[in-house]
Amino acid sequence: MSSIEVAGKSYETDEEGYLINLAEWNEDVGNYLAQTESVEMTDQHWEVINFLRDYYNEFQIAPAVRVLTKAIGKKLGADKGTSQYLYELFPYGPAKQACKIAGLPKPTGCV
Numbered sequence: 001m002s003s004i005e006v007a008g009k010s011y012e013t014d015e016e017g018y019l020i021n022l023a024e025w026n027e028d029v030g031n032y033l034a035q036t037e038s039v040e041m042t043d044q045h046w047e048v049i050n051f052l053r054d055y056y057n058e059f060q061i062a063p064a065v066r067v068l069t070k071a072i073g074k075k076l077g078a079d080k081g082t083s084q085y086l087y088e089l090f091p092y093g094p095a096k097q098a099c100k101i102a103g104l105p106k107p108t109g110c111v
Helices: 027-036 043-059 065-076 083-089 094-101
Strands: 002-006 009-013
Touching (some): 002 027, 043 065, 043 083, 065 083, 083 094
Antiparallel strands (some): 002 009
């Protein structure tokens, strides 16, 4: 087990950097994790992160990229529900990278 320190507080992570205690996540932690992923957060990034957190709260699962794309398209509009749009925001894998920044577990099926 590893840990990160954000604003003087320590947070446990797994070996891949995913937060262990999802309830400890906050925007500062999200920004820190985004930096470790070389992602500069914009309103569009936060829109996806907040969507993912809501999705996880409702379904208790982090969606794989195909499910994520469809769900975002339904909720945020067809222009945002494309793999191309999501990969522009999260180039190392929209589901995997965005879930990490959102403080969620690694999606099932992600390598």
